Amino acid sequence: KAGVTQTPRYLIKTRGQQVTLSCSPISGHRSVSWYQQTPGQGLQFLFEYFSETQRNKGNFPGRFSGRQFSNSRSEMNVSTLELGDSALYLCASTGTAPNYGYTFGSGTRLTVV
Amino acid sequence: EDKVVQSPLSLVVHEGDTVTLNCSYEVTNFRSLLWYKQEKKAPTFLFMLTSSGIEKKSGRLSSILDKKELSSILNITATQTGDSAIYLCALIQGAQKLVFGQGTRLTINP
Numbered sequence: 001k002a003g004v005t006q007t008p009r010y011l012i013k014t015r016g017q018q019v020t021l022s023c024s025p026i027s028g029h030r031s032v033s034w035y036q037q038t039p040g041q042g043l044q045f046l047f048e049y050f051s052e053t054q055r056n057k058g059n060f061p062g063r064f065s066g067r068q069f070s071n072s073r074s075e076m077n078v079s080t081l082e083l084g085d086s087a088l089y090l091c092a093s094t095g096t097a098p099n100y101g102y103t104f105g106s107g108t109r110l111t112v113v
Numbered sequence: 114e115d116k117v118v119q120s121p122l123s124l125v126v127h128e129g130d131t132v133t134l135n136c137s138y139e140v141t142n143f144r145s146l147l148w149y150k151q152e153k154k155a156p157t158f159l160f161m162l163t164s165s166g167i168e169k170k171s172g173r174l175s176s177i178l179d180k181k182e183l184s185s186i187l188n189i190t191a192t193q194t195g196d197s198a199i200y201l202c203a204l205i206q207g208a209q210k211l212v213f214g215q216g217t218r219l220t221i222n223p
Contacts, residue, residue, distance in 0.1 A: 031209070033209065033211070035211070035213075042213055042215045042216060043156075043203075043211075043213040043216075045210050045211060045212070048209045050209075055209050056209040058210075088154065090155070101161070102158070102205075103158065104149075104156045104157075106154040107154045109154075
């Protein structure tokens with residue numbers, strides 16, 4: 001069974017630009033959640049999607065948005081990039097009850113210069 | 114606000130030592146507690162703990178949840194250099210969200 005696939009692996013962007021990251025979950029998983037990891041703040045929850053609906057959102061500004069497609073693939077978008085958005089962005093794929101295992105992708109390393 | 118605190122934040126030991134990593138929480142409602150190992154990028158799953166007092170084991174690693182003390186520990190015996198990593202503790206809130214601790218950076222010296 002293929003794991004969680006995130007693309008691209010690395011990105012370098014300039015302040016003010018926007019970026020789109022992609023996450024393909026494990027086949028059959030319908031829930032995808034996104035996390036931002038920085039040295040100072042650790043892993044923080046961004047949002048979660050299930051069947052194309054956002055069910056929960058973390059405390060991030062509106063510049064961070066996401067969506068999920070009918071095949072469960074998800075994208076997150078960050079507009080008007082700031083230096084502080086430099087981070088490792090991880091997505092996790094989750095199965096349905098009773099197997100709520102969260103499996104993470106390898107992440108996208110975003111550097112904003 | 115819900116909070117997960119791990120200690121120590123950093124730990125350096127010699128190969129063969131036994132280590133105990135701690136995870137304390139101030140979370141009003143959660144379903145399970147998870148432990149992950151993160152070496153480079155993707156956190157890899159170690160344990161899911163739902164019931165208090167039941168130890169889970171996998172090789173040299175073991176973990177237990179104490180809901181009375183609002184904490185969990187992760188033990189690693191006979192440590193090896195390959196155990197060097199960041200160990201993350203997280204709580205599942207509802208079915209939708211993980212709340213993470215800051216992680217413990219474990220370094221095993223040969």
